[in-house]
Amino acid sequence: MKISVLCASRSNHSNMRTVIGALDMLKSGKHEIRYVVACDWDDGATQSAAERMYQEAIPALSHCKKQNSFLGAVWNEAADSAPADVYVIVTDRALCVTPFWDTFIADAVSKDAKRVTWWTTNAGPVIPIVPEVWRQAAGQIYTSYFPFWFDDTWLHEISAMVHGLPNYMVQAACFIVKKSPMTKRMRDLRFWMDFFIAKRPERVAHAARIREKLGLPAPDMKPIEEWFSQNDAMWARDGEKWQEVMGDKSEPDDIYFEAKKYAVENWEPK
Numbered sequence: 001m002k003i004s005v006l007c008a009s010r011s012n013h014s015n016m017r018t019v020i021g022a023l024d025m026l027k028s029g030k031h032e033i034r035y036v037v038a039c040d041w042d043d044g045a046t047q048s049a050a051e052r053m054y055q056e057a058i059p060a061l062s063h064c065k066k067q068n069s070f071l072g073a074v075w076n077e078a079a080d081s082a083p084a085d086v087y088v089i090v091t092d093r094a095l096c097v098t099p100f101w102d103t104f105i106a107d108a109v110s111k112d113a114k115r116v117t118w119w120t121t122n123a124g125p126v127i128p129i130v131p132e133v134w135r136q137a138a139g140q141i142y143t144s145y146f147p148f149w150f151d152d153t154w155l156h157e158i159s160a161m162v163h164g165l166p167n168y169m170v171q172a173a174c175f176i177v178k179k180s181p182m183t184k185r186m187r188d189l190r191f192w193m194d195f196f197i198a199k200r201p202e203r204v205a206h207a208a209r210i211r212e213k214l215g216l217p218a219p220d221m222k223p224i225e226e227w228f229s230q231n232d233a234m235w236a237r238d239g240e241k242w243q244e245v246m247g248d249k250s251e252p253d254d255i256y257f258e259a260k261k262y263a264v265e266n267w268e269p270k
Contacts, residue, residue: 006090031106036060036062079141104172120176198268
């Protein structure tokens, strides 16, 4: 199976090198694996780290572009640059500890290429493993809306509306230890929560298109809608605490302002 491991990284090349080095050391050797480091044009240290890995016989390549306001778009472009049977997302703060991790991922995709699978992590199912079959049906891995996380939650909801509850969530039998430090550009969390909720009709329509392309029946939406309400209430209850613990305390940059301006302009669902 052809596997593209996608790692977006900026100014954290040492950790990125450790993450990809561990994956390469623990692979089975049974599958064709490429590591794609998505980085910015002005981040020479990350580009150089990817080049050194390639020289050390680790099949890594860098995909460098102008810094993007939307984190999801970075992952999508990285996937476009390295077509594969499955796209394995990793972050530069998530360390795989499972020998032959690629065999577990290949097994999950072989069993059902029509669904997103998730790494097993200490932080829950927050890092997806996306088959090409799903990516073609969805037209993307992530959205191009958010300057920090929310894309995994977006994908959770889409998956639930494609496969139904409770069986939409499948985790591969391979484990990543994920650090949860300050989240860069995480600010105005209530704004982004409200934006995410406002875009739910867009996800409903998108899930319907994916089901049609995959030849899947519509699920029972009543428990899904109840689940949405529970999640929305949880965010309202805990959002302030998350902001305090993980929020970015630095001054917002132009990249953040651009993303927020775009969200305001695109608040209504497409």
